[in-house]
Amino acid sequence: MKFKNLIVYWRTVLMVAEITLRHQWNDSFILFAIIVQPMIIAILALFMLRGLGGDYAMYVVVGSGLTGLWSSLLFISGNSINNERREGTLESLVAVPTPFEVIVFGKNLANVVQSLISMSSSYLLAALFFGYTLKMVSPLLFVGSVLISIFAFISFGLVIAPLFIIYRGIQQWQNAMEFPVYILAGFLFPIALLPAWTTPVSYVLPPYWAARALHETSTGAGDVEKVIFAWGMMLLFSVIDLFLASKLFKYMLYKARVDASLETV
Amino acid sequence: MNSIEVKNLKRIYRATIGVIRRTVKEVIAVDDISFEIKEGELFGLLGPNGAGKTTTVKVLATLLIPNAGEVKVNGLDVVKDANEVRKHIGFIFGGERGLYWRLSGVDNLRYFASLYHVDPEVSKKRIPYLLELVGLKGRGNERVQGYSRGMKQRLHVARTLLHDPDILFLDEPTIGLDPVGAREFREVIRDLQSEKKTILLTTHYMFEADSLCDRVAVIDKGLIVAMDTPSALKRHVSDLSVVEVETFGVAPKVVDQIRELSFVDAVSVRDQGQRQLILVQTPLGAEAVPAVMSALNGMRVGRVTVREPTLEDAYVRLVGGKE
Structure with a gap:
């Protein structure tokens, strides 16, 4: 890819992200997914675990933020393809010279970044309403973990999105994919509490490595080696996801043009 | 020189029926049609509902893969060179869909200008120019959901012209418009014609084809049954x-x-x-x-x-x- 193309695509990604945010903030479901639902989860967890001390409160804040991140990616990014189809804009997006995966990358970027609001709202909830003193073990490493997690989540979302182009029924499976990842990725409690046979499943989920890096840098020991290893795993999965996504998009878009499924709802 | 070449185009839709005993039903939408459109020509495709007009346009707009035949736009194959073809074409499908209703007209245009890789400095000047061209000056910052059907159609035209394409596909663009809106829209098409754009227009309205088109093909049940100038067809x-x-x-x-x-x-x-x-x-x-x-x-x-x-x-x- 030429450097000039990269600049053009990056400009397009930013425009797609801006327009996605402008468009979505007029939809009350989005506010539910990124603010209300993670806050409900945070309130429940903070009530249930209030005897465990301030460290655990921070764990819950980060964990509920991660639930917002995952739900946002799964529901908003996935549904956005079907929404485009319903509004009749999917054909217009496919027929532009910008590759469709670049457009979806911009949409995912907007969704993942806006879902960080859920982490901030959970933080405020724990600090203001539950009175916890929330301390971050390694703020700098935490910020680095957030940035790499964003990239890992966006890349993972790019693998999911092409499935929505041709399998309209996949929407019914979204709920089934939401809670298992909360548990298997260790968002709200460590996976050590789960049966041992689930551990390999957790290891192949990029959200698990994101949770591990974020928890380690916020409430863990701040072990740099562990954090760097989690970053490495996220980057490795991102490369694999981006490769898979490029193949999937090519195949799914061709199939959609064969099956005439770009317009039909 | 031909801008569009369609040779022996065939497109079949397949639908699976039944849950346990699944049978595949085939519908031939376009059956071995051929035509060419010269550079700067306004070519009409007429036919009843289900004749294959929209299918033909969608193949040309790189949205459908043909089952057989060869389709070229500006000498580029719509299957092999789809991405390159997209830089040269613009399309409008009739009706109100295809725009972001919760966004303003300007935001819709900014978005698509970026997707068509229009330089931001160019689009800053081009968007107000296009809004004026289609009669939406002063209304661009309103949300599209408040626009009338005619205004939405005109915004579609502005969106289509953002990257200044040589070739336009207009699929029943005046459908559902009131008589005044439809007349204004035809004026826009005439203006585009005077700019030497190559236009493929599908329509139900014969007077529209008669007054606008250089040549017309009549399509029925996926077959072209006649192709000539409007006056020759009248003969x-x-x-x-x-x-x-x-x-x-x-x-x-x-x-x-x-x-x-x-x-x-x-x-x-x-x-x-x-x-x-x-x-x-x-x-x-x-x-x-x-x-x-x-x-x-x-x-x-x-x-x-x-x-x-x-x-x-x-x-x-x-x-x-x-x-």
Whole structure:
């Protein structure tokens, strides 16, 4: 890819992200997914675990933020393809010279970044309403973990999105994919509490490595080696996801043009 | 030089029916059609619903893969070079869909300008220019959901012209517009024609094709049944006259009886609310009126006129008088 193309695509990604945010903030479901639902989860967890001390409160804040991140990616990014189809804009997006995966990358970027609001709202909830003193073990490493997690989540979302182009029924499976990842990725409690046979499943989920890096840098020991290893795993999965996504998009878009499924709802 | 070349295009839709015993049903939407459109030409594609017009446009717009044949736009193959083709084309599908209603007109245009890789500095100047061109000056910052149908259609035109494409596909662009909106829209098409854009227009409205198109192809059941200039197509029916009879509640059986008359070439019925206008094509002219009235057998009849044929009559004859 030429450097000039990269600049053009990056400009397009930013425009797609801006327009996605402008468009979505007029939809009350989005506010539910990124603010209300993670806050409900945070309130429940903070009530249930209030005897465990301030460290655990921070764990819950980060964990509920991660639930917002995952739900946002799964529901908003996935549904956005079907929404485009319903509004009749999917054909217009496919027929532009910008590759469709670049457009979806911009949409995912907007969704993942806006879902960080859920982490901030959970933080405020724990600090203001539950009175916890929330301390971050390694703020700098935490910020680095957030940035790499964003990239890992966006890349993972790019693998999911092409499935929505041709399998309209996949929407019914979204709920089934939401809670298992909360548990298997260790968002709200460590996976050590789960049966041992689930551990390999957790290891192949990029959200698990994101949770591990974020928890380690916020409430863990701040072990740099562990954090760097989690970053490495996220980057490795991102490369694999981006490769898979490029193949999937090519195949799914061709199939959609064969099956005439770009317009039909 | 040809901007568009379609050779032996065939497109089939497959649908799976049933849950346990799954059977595949095939519908041939376009069946071995060929045509060319010259650079700067306004070419009309006419046909009844389901004739294959939209399918043809979607293949040309790189949204459908053909089952057979070769389709080229500016010499580029729509399957192999789809991405390159997309830089040269713009399209509008009739109706209000295809825009982001919760965004303003300007935001819709900014978005698509970016997707078409229009330089931000260029789009800053081009968006106000296009809004003015399509008569939306001063309304660009309003949300699209508050626009009338005509305004949405005009915003579609502005969106289509953002990257200044050489070739435009307009699929029934005036459908659902009120008469004033449709007339204004036709003026926009004339302006585009004067800018030497190559335009493929599909429409139901014969007068629209007659007044705008350089050449017209009539398509029916996926086949091109005639292709010529509007005036040459009208000559297909120059030996005929059209008897128009206004009726109130005519039964299909009665229309069939008229169709069976030996001197009748084609019959079509146009619903006009409570009334129906029966159009009878016949070489006999006014002499056919008594026999037609007799077939109506005492039914309440309004105005009866005899006139020269139009492009619409040529179209009715070509597609078998079903419309």
